[in-house]
Amino acid sequence: MAGVAATHRNLSALHRALGETLPRAVHPGAWWGWALSLAVVASLTTNPLIHLLLIAVLTLVVTARRGDSPFARALRYYVFLGVFVIAVRVVLHVLVGLKFGSVELIRLPTIDLPSWAAGIVLGGTIYLEGLLRAVAEGLRLATIIICVGAANALANPKRLLRAFPAALHDIGTALVVAVSVAPQLAESVVRVMRARRLRGDHRTGLRGLKHIAIPVLHDTLERSIHLAASMDSRGYGRRDASDPRSERVTTALTFAGLILAMLGLYGVFVTVGFSLWSWPLLAAGLALSYAGLRRAGRAVRRTAYRPDPWRAPEWLTLGCGLVAVAAILLTRRLSPEGLILPLEPLGWPALPLLTLAGLLVATVPAFLTPEPRTSRTAPRTREAFV
């Protein structure tokens, strides 16, 4: 007990050192950065042990730091999807996989397909090695999917929309509108379906659909006019006057960037090995485009109410993800054999310590970021609304 108390005390001290003791949501961008870093880690290895550890890390952090929005419960669907991907891989291996290995599991009859089907051979002998490889490959993809799922669960998509760059303000607003209108739509579908029965209509299927869809669509479209008027009169779309010269600079930046980035991307695809010039070209192109975007966004003079701050916990979260990536890249340089599942000869996968350390660092956000603001931790305004 004393140990627990001491740990707790230490954690509080660390929180204070980070300057964050109040519950608040960590910037969604930080969570996405962290989760995508872990996805990169997953993509760099076929070692199932590392993948299982990664999934454990993701689950730990998600359970510790998700809020109470419905999205926060989304992780399990991504896990289901991951299991499905593994299953597809296994089935494909059994049916059309290139069979190899020495440990024979089961002997299936083979069927030769005609040449129009690329001369594929169905079935054949299944070996343990081949099957394990299919599972490991599937697990790698599943882990990547679960990484994205974790980002979904941790970062409230509504807050993510608020973090859209200024140049995408319009698109972001359309999405904000969509997110708030969609539930109302569902309600009006229910209402119209009820009303249909009053007219003595009980048709179902696509013909019935028309009688529901059309009134709902009319309602929705009319709502868009009201909405536009309301947004307009509340100052939506105010912007500063722009001068043609600065516009031309913006255009030049954006397009030069786009073209450079495309050349870079082309290089990445056609060069053998790690291409020294393509990646920097791609990065430089994107950077130029973004400079253009920022300039374009400057005309929109708008501020955010209760903006999500980017402070120490955000840097910490992102940093932990990047440390994990650095660790696995280093491992790849020093002892690449630890990152693959040894199949020929079959062996138990190694557990490279450096990568393990990186994964441990990746769990840090579970303890050192502020707690999310939920109905439990929010200051109460009135009992009825808790």
Place this chain on the structure above:
Amino acid sequence: MSLVELRDVTVTYGDAISGELAATPTLRDVNLGIEEGELVLVIGPTGSGKSTLLGLLGAQVPHFTGGQVDGTVLVDGRDLREHRPRDLSDIVGVVGQNPLAGFVTDTVEEELAYAMEQMGLPPAVMRKRVEETLDLLGIAELRHANLRDLSGGQQQRVAIGSVLTAHPRLLVLDEPTSALDPTGAEDVLAAISRLVHDLGVTVVVAEHRIERVIHLADSIIEVTGDGTVRHDDPARIMADAAIAPPIVHLSRLLGLDPVPLSIRDARRAMRRVPLPAHASVADRGAVLAGPSVTGPRAIEAKGLIVRYGEVTAVSDVSVRFEAGTVSVIMGRNGSGKSSLLWALQGSGVRTSGDVRTGDGTDPADLPPPERRRAVTLVPQSAGDLLYLETVDQECAQSDEESGAAPGTCAALLEQMVPGIDPQTHPRDLSEGQRLALVLAVQLTGEPPVVMLDEPTRGLDYAAKDSLRAEVRRMAAAGQCVIISTHDVEFAAGVADRVLVMAEGEIVADGPRHEILVSSPAFAPQVGKILAPAPWLTVDEVREALDG
């Protein structure tokens, strides 16, 4: 200098495709000035250009709607034809009829901050103004609530707050209470009056139900049918305005001068007026008895219970409605009125109980097309029933659905609201016309029982009058009409019998005079003014005077 000034303003709309301008202007030669701190009420029949006038003040006309504006519109010295609505958000705040349709975000706080975000105010200012506005409108406890979960009155107050945070000098409200129940309307009006009296905000408000707002107004702008505008003292406008609340009609009937605009003033003025022979208590009994309410059973419920999960909407109601009568069900929002109607019709949820129509069948057992011919219900959002392209098609479809001779529905519609172009899109009709179309569609099968759920929402006085006439005609033809409404004036004019519901039970049931005269909440204006005399409507008083 006035805060708002219109000089020789004429508005003409153009065709959406060709850009040709219409032959007759919607507003013509408008000259008016609105002083700082005034509350101005805009009245006029549907389609008179009220909305256009309000739109001019927020610069939606012509920037948002198109059309051509001649003359000068100045708000706070700015010429509005040169400023788009978005550049005026710190001067003019505009609130529409349907608050939910105008919300961009989904929580109260974010919605309040929205206008300020667009103006680029610093976060600290935003926080402060949001707090102030929450308190000002009495919605502080709702700050984190989802906008969809609020009641209509709360939503409208949030909508007002969402433009107030930009600190406009002029607030333009287009029928802010027309879609609200009386309690919600009260809350909104109280908030508006606080803005005018405590903050000195100038308010221009259009309203169908003049009686709700008239006692707050400093002046009235009357938009007449031909596009001209009159701006004057409330009492002077009300002396001869084409549309007026019952209190004004009563005053005109009794020759009161000046016209009283509140119940209190009217009662005081009445002391000087000798009332006709009503006063004898002996006569009251005769008036009270009202028309006879005994007739053959049209529909009857026994032990009716409606539950949605945990919530009981209708609890153990037994009630019988006779043919040839009009019954009005009143009560708060959520008192179970709609659930009762839906359960009676047979399409809604019925947890237990028994419903029988005149011929002894249970409407819930009938297939929907036949059910519709036995008991018909016009729901609250009547437009949900329409899905075709033209009025003509809707009518033809209805004839087919109910097995009536072709042209039946169109004839019914023509009888209710003459002169609707059959090629019009149903969505382009006015509220009153659309309701008439839905009524015609639903009445085509000549159902013995007709139920209307909140039919008067958004209707102006003229449309309500024609609805009342139609309902009385149905009753005279032997149909049983059941109406749920909040509108006491309408109920007073149309009902034979009034039922009051609360918490799913019927708490009062009797002839309209018995129920409406005695109730503080449900008494119409005339009833309140003339109490204890038993008259409820101006027509009744006129009859008594003549007879």
Place this chain on the structure above:
Amino acid sequence: MAEVSTMAGRRASRRGAPAPARLVPVSARATVSILLVSAVGAASFLWPLFIAPGSTLDDVATAPLILAALLPLFLVVVLAEISRGGFDVKAIAMLGVLTAVGAVLRPLGAGTAGLETVFFLLILAGRVYGPGFGFVLGATTLLGSALLTGGVGPWLPFQIMASAWVGLGAGLLPRARGKVEVALLVAYGVLAGVLYGITMNFSFWPFIVGLDNQLSYIAGAPVLENLHRFVVYTVTTSLGWDIGRALTNGVAIVLIGPAVLSALRRIARRAAFGQVSAADRASPNHAAAGRGAPDRPAPDRTGDHDYRQ
């Protein structure tokens, strides 16, 4: 206002199909950026056909992941370019509500073989409101529905790209009216349904099949051979879905297409899309919308390109 639009609406409906409303004008700049980014998009779908063996991306897990991370960056650039100078606020509201409709429709068809219910609305809206609107709506619909239902995944950027193409194409269809228009849209709907499926298959192919079986792509092999493998993969795994999607599009457009088209056009008239500028042009001598403020960009006018250059 209602009374006037009634009039306008009636008159216009007699006249037949109006020209597309061009709710989102596409400047020359934006057209070029759409083309460039479409090229990037095409590359990120078709890379297995031409990738060099041994390049950094020759890996079934890395390549889709990196492309899924890069594609959104390109999409951001093109969307920002289209919306530069500001959309008409009516276009934003329309985008918002139609995205919501799409997001609500999408789960309805999920799970049922290929019953993809989003596309027909996207096609009709693109048809009525023009290619720019179609492109943006295609992007926002998929993004919005993913945000609402928690369906953000590595596949999302590819879906956004492909459905933006579907909307763009619908806006570029030639003019027609009445039955011919419906037939045209049905044909496009079927075609778009199949093509969308094939495009998405390209992005899933390396991801789901991996490198270790007979359906996998072979880096450096002749394009035709890889295509052959891809066709076999498509036929064996997803063609049923694609045909289902194509049929859904076709049937939905036949059944409710005309009604939806007229609803979309009616609102375009009622909301006076583009009418403001028409009124300006009709009355050069009168002070009308936007005049007298030349220092302000007026995004509610069409053709912002020449306006500001």
